[in-house]
Amino acid sequence: MKRIAVIGTGYVGLVSGAGISDFGHRVICCDIDKTKIEKLTRGQIPIYEPGLDALIARNVIAGRLSFSTAIEKEVAQADVVYIAVGTPQGENGAADLTAVKTVAGTLGKSIKDYTVICTKSTVPIGTGKIVQKIIKENNTNGATFDYVSNPEFLREGAAVKDFMHPDRIVIGATGQKAFDVMEDIYRPLYIRETPFILTSVESAETIKYASNAFLALKISYINEISNLCDAVGADVHTVAKAMGIDGRISPKFLHPGPGFGGSCFPKDASALVTMAEDVGVSINTVRAAIQTNEFQKELMFSKLKKLVGNVAGKTVAVLGLAFKPETDDVRESPAINMVNNLLANGARVKAYDPVAGENMKVLIPEIDLYVSWEDTVTDADAFVIMTEWNEFRSMDLELAKNAMTEAIVLDTRNILNISELKRLGFKFDNVGRKVLSDQL
Ligand code: UDX
Numbered sequence: 236m237k238r239i240a241v242i243g244t245g246y247v248g249l250v251s252g253a254g255i256s257d258f259g260h261r262v263i264c265c266d267i268d269k270t271k272i273e274k275l276t277r278g279q280i281p282i283y284e285p286g287l288d289a290l291i292a293r294n295v296i297a298g299r300l301s302f303s304t305a306i307e308k309e310v311a312q313a314d315v316v317y318i319a320v321g322t323p324q325g326e327n328g329a330a331d332l333t334a335v336k337t338v339a340g341t342l343g344k345s346i347k348d349y350t351v352i353c354t355k356s357t358v359p360i361g362t363g364k365i366v367q368k369i370i371k372e373n374n375t376n377g378a379t380f381d382y383v384s385n386p387e388f389l390r391e392g393a394a395v396k397d398f399m400h401p402d403r404i405v406i407g408a409t410g411q412k413a414f415d416v417m418e419d420i421y422r423p424l425y426i427r428e429t430p431f432i433l434t435s436v437e438s439a440e441t442i443k444y445a446s447n448a449f450l451a452l453k454i455s456y457i458n459e460i461s462n463l464c465d466a467v468g469a470d471v472h473t474v475a476k477a478m479g480i481d482g483r484i485s486p487k488f489l490h491p492g493p494g495f496g497g498s499c500f501p502k503d504a505s506a507l508v509t510m511a512e513d514v515g516v517s518i519n520t521v522r523a524a525i526q527t528n529e530f531q532k533e534l535m536f537s538k539l540k541k542l543v544g545n546v547a548g549k550t551v552a553v554l555g556l557a558f559k560p561e562t563d564d565v566r567e568s569p570a571i572n573m574v575n576n577l578l579a580n581g582a583r584v585k586a587y588d589p590v591a592g593e594n595m596k597v598l599i600p601e602i603d604l605y606v607s608w609e610d611t612v613t614d615a616d617a618f619v620i621m622t623e624w625n626e627f628r629s630m631d632l633e634l635a636k637n638a639m640t641e642a643i644v645l646d647t648r649n650i651l652n653i654s655e656l657k658r659l660g661f662k663f664d665n666v667g668r669k670v671l672s673d674q675l
Pocket of ligand 1: 499
């Protein structure tokens with residue numbers, strides 16, 4: 236059993252800390268935010284993540300998981316310290332490393348015996364070297380340490396599942412001893428035959444960005460293909476299905492939509508481009524994917540204007556505000572762009588999301604929040620699906636139509652039944668399936 240300190244109780248820190256404690260290790264999740272730690276100690280989970288509350292509760296009861304603000308003390312006693320603090324996007328598109336550097340300084344001063352320092356946050360390539368330098372400069376006790384880059388690939392909304400059943404574990408380390416310690420931590424996954432990639436720190440750091448930017452590229456690609464489908468009378472779902480059957484392409488991440496959002500893809504794709512530029516390398520494909528994504532978000536509003544005409548004075552119901560279902564996260568959500576465009580053009584926005592409403596209200600106070608889709612579409616001139624929550628997939632379209640002033644809908648996630656929309660006489664559009672709207 237290893238003694239592990241996790242610094243930072245955001246998505247990555249909390250899920251990783253709870254997950255590692257479930258593997259049987261003793262984990263202390265640390266944060267400088269006293270309120271957050273107090274809440275966690277009382278059993279309140281600060282983020283919405285399916286299954287996380289049960290995972291935390293189970294391990295707290297078993298005595299393997301606890302929370303603390305005493306970072307120096309916990310670090311001094313730990314065999315392994317995970318750095319999982321935030322790396323927000325800085326002004327030039329690169330990640331802001333302030334929190335990581337502060338933690339590195341604290342670690343340098345606090346570690347006493349051999350410690351493995353492992354970064355889980357997504358940090359720019361080369362951060363490993365910087366962290367090691369800061370630790371060495373502050374290492375007053377003369378403790379030995381190894382550095383590890385162990386990027387996390389969890390998706391919000393499926394984070395617990397992703398942590399417990401990862402496609403692969405990537406470990407970049409400065410020494411064999413560290414590889415052994417890390418393999419020991421993830422032993423339950425080893426038994427489940429999860430592939431382990433043991434490599435250098437730089438390769439591990441690059442794998443994370445290369446993976447996320449590639450997925451962003453894949454989404455932007457299918458979004459552009461969906462726009463082509465609209466123009467030439469093809470059905471993007473059939474196109475994507477046939478593409479995905481080719482094992483070299485795979486069916487995953489080929490769903491067209493209003494553009495990708497969230498805390499990773501937009502940030503990591505921009506950071507990769509900037510990092511590459513700094514070393515004289517152009518990554519034009521990813522740069523284009525970012526531009527395409529901005530265009531796609533704008534295109535959704537253009538589609539709505541085509542359906543509604545001038546939106547000034549109209550009431551538009553926006554269903555779904557999170558950047559994807561099963562999360563309350565609205566960071567970089569395409570819904571932000573839609574709502575801002577509607578408000579800027581004089582529309583009234585009624586909005587609903589099963590869990591992300593309050594977060595959006597903080598960002599855009601002008602929206603009127605409702606507690607159900609039924610209330611939201613009532614007296615609306617149009618409604619827009621922005622997030623593919625299950626409850627919208629099964630919505631009663633007849634009821635919606637009867638409650639609305641006009642029967643207009645833009646389905647940016649292609650979840651509504653086209654023949655049903657046609658039968659009820661809705662004026663509608665979606666992404667890359669115009670041909671079906673015309674045919675059925
Ligand atoms: C992503 C990566 O999946 C994860 O491995 C990484 O560590 C962090 O970033 P996340 O941002 O939580 O995770 O969500 P994900 O499910 O990957 O979706 C990201 C965005 O892409 C969402 O806005 C989603 O709607 C969009 N998306 C995804 C599509 O538009 N089409 C797709 O086919 C897949």
